[in-house]
Amino acid sequence: MSDIIEDELFSSSVIKDLHALDFDYVPEELPHRTEQLRRLAQMFKPLLNDVSQNAVVRGPVGTGKTVIIKKFCNSFVNIARKQGKIIEYVHINCRKRSTDAMVLIGILNHFDQRFPDRGFSVQEMLQILHKQLQRRDAQLLLVLDEADALLKKSGSNLVYNLTRFTDETMKTDNPISIIMVSQKDVLSDLDLSALSTFKRSNTIILDKYARDELYDIIDQRVGLAFHNHTVSLDSVDLIADIASEWGDARFAIELLWKAGMCADQQHVQLVVPEHVRAAKAETYSVVTETKLENLGKHQLLTLLSIAKRLHRDGAAYANTGDVEKTYAITCEEYNEKPRAHTMFWSYLKEVENAGFIHIKLSGKGQLGTTQLISLPDIPVEILVDKLDGFLR
Numbered sequence: 001m002s003d004i005i006e007d008e009l010f011s012s013s014v015i016k017d018l019h020a021l022d023f024d025y026v027p028e029e030l031p032h033r034t035e036q037l038r039r040l041a042q043m044f045k046p047l048l049n050d051v052s053q054n055a056v057v058r059g060p061v062g063t064g065k066t067v068i069i070k071k072f073c074n075s076f077v078n079i080a081r082k083q084g085k086i087i088e089y090v091h092i093n094c095r096k097r098s099t100d101a102m103v104l105i106g107i108l109n110h111f112d113q114r115f116p117d118r119g120f121s122v123q124e125m126l127q128i129l130h131k132q133l134q135r136r137d138a139q140l141l142l143v144l145d146e147a148d149a150l151l152k153k154s155g156s157n158l159v160y161n162l163t164r165f166t167d168e169t170m171k172t173d174n175p176i177s178i179i180m181v182s183q184k185d186v187l188s189d190l191d192l193s194a195l196s197t198f199k200r201s202n203t204i205i206l207d208k209y210a211r212d213e214l215y216d217i218i219d220q221r222v223g224l225a226f227h228n229h230t231v232s233l234d235s236v237d238l239i240a241d242i243a244s245e246w247g248d249a250r251f252a253i254e255l256l257w258k259a260g261m262c263a264d265q266q267h268v269q270l271v272v273p274e275h276v277r278a279a280k281a282e283t284y285s286v287v288t289e290t291k292l293e294n295l296g297k298h299q300l301l302t303l304l305s306i307a308k309r310l311h312r313d314g315a316a317y318a319n320t321g322d323v324e325k326t327y328a329i330t331c332e333e334y335n336e337k338p339r340a341h342t343m344f345w346s347y348l349k350e351v352e353n354a355g356f357i358h359i360k361l362s363g364k365g366q367l368g369t370t371q372l373i374s375l376p377d378i379p380v381e382i383l384v385d386k387l388d389g390f391l392r
C-alpha cells in the first residue's frame with residue numbers, strides 16, 4: 001500500500017517549478033506589456049521629485065493588470081531607493097478589504113505587522129499613517145486593486161481623504177500616490193470631490209490578449225515552469241487558440257498547469273493536445289466560478305436569462321429583446337424587481353466585459369439595430385444550474 005503512495009509521491013513530473021504557475025507569481029519579463037510599463041514609468045517619474053501622481057489601470061479579466069502593476073511598483077521602489085527616495089509600496093486587494101477601515105488597517109500593517117484590527121477610527125488611522133510616513137521620510141505608493149469593490153461598498157471617501165491629504169501635505173515631502181486597478185471604469189464611480197483631487201488623464205487601458213500574444217505568454221511559462229521538451233508545440237498552439245476567445249492570460253496559464261497535471265497522472269513525459277483538451281473540460285468550471293463571484297445580482301440574472309433563452313430555443317443566438325423579456329420573468333422568480341431598460345443594457349455590457357457572452361449586430365433580414373447574443377464557451381445547461389445555485 002505505502003509503495004503505491006511512495007511511487008506517486010516521487011514519480012517524475014513534467015513540471016519543474018510549480019510556483020511559476022501560481023497566479024501571483026511575477027515573471028521577470030512581461031511579454032506584450034513593455035509599452036504599458038514604459039507609460040507607467042513616464043507617469044510616475046514626478047515621484048522622484050516628491051510630486052504625487054494618481055492613475056487608473058483598466059481592462060478585462062486576465063489582461064495582466066495586477067501583474068504589470070506589481071512588476072512596475074517593485075522595480076520603481078528599488079530604482080527610487082538608489083536615488084535616495086524612500087517609497088513605500090502597498091498593494092491592497094479591495095475585494096478582500098472593501099471598507100475604508102479595512103484598507104487602512106491593511107496599509108498600516110505594512111508598517112507595523114501588529115497594528116490592531118480594531119480600536120482606531122478612520123480619522124485616527126489616517127493620522128497614524130501620516131506619522132509613519134513622516135518617521136520614515138517616505139512617500140506612499142498605494143495600489144487599490146479591484147478598486148470597484150471598495151467604491152461600491154464604501155464610496156470614494158477614502159480616495160478623497162488620501163488624495164486631499166496629499167494636497168495639504170505637499171510641502172512636507174510625504175506625498176501619497178494612488179493607482180486604482182479595476183475591470184470597470186472606476187472614475188465614473190468617484191464623486192465629484194474625489195474626482196477633482198484625482199487626476200483624470202492618467203489612465204492605462206489593457207486590451208484582451210490576442211492569440212499570438214497568448215502564445216508568447218504561454219511559451220514563456222512553459223520555459224519557467226516545465227522541464228525541457230515536455231510540452232509539445234501544438235499543445236501551446238491549442239492553449240493559445242482556446243484562450244484567445246477570452247483573451248485571458250490567467251485562463252491560458254490555468255490550462256497549461258492542468259494539462260501538465262494530466263500528463264503527470266498518466267505518467268507520460270510529454271504534454272500533448274489531448275491533455276489540453278482534458279484540461280479545458282475541467283477548467284471552465286473553476287474559471288466560471290471565480291468570474292461569477294465578481295458579478296452582481298442583476299448581472300447574474302441577466303446572464304441566467306440569456307442561458308435560459310438559448311436553452312429553450314436550442315439556438316446559437318438570442319436577440320436582446322427576447323432576453324430582456326426573459327429577464328423580467330427571471331427577476332420575478334427570484335423575487336427581484338426588474339430594472340429599467342437602460343440598466344438592463346448596462347448589465348449586458350458588464351456580462352460581455354466579464355467574457356461570458358459575445359454580442360454582435362444582427363445581419364441582413366432583420367429590422368432595426370437588433371443585437372445577437374451568443375454564449376460560446378459554456379454549455380448552457382451547466383451555466384443555468386450554476387447560476388441558480390449562485391442566486392439562491
Ligand SMILES: Nc1ncnc2c1ncn2[C@@H]1O[C@H](COP(=O)(O)OP(=O)(O)OP(=O)(O)O)[C@@H](O)[C@H]1O
Pocket residue numbers: 022023024025026027029030031032033059060061062063064065066067068182183217220249250253
Ligand atoms: N504579459 C504577461 N506576461 C506574462 N504573464 C502574464 C502577462 N499578463 C498576464 N500574465 C499572467 O496571467 C495571469 C493573470 O494576470 P493578472 O492577474 O495580472 O490579470 P488581471 O488583469 O489582474 O485580472 P483580474 O481582472 O481578474 O484581476 C497571472 O498569472 C499573470 O502572471
Ligand SMILES: [Mg+2]
Pocket residue numbers: 065066067145
Ligand atoms: Mg487582478
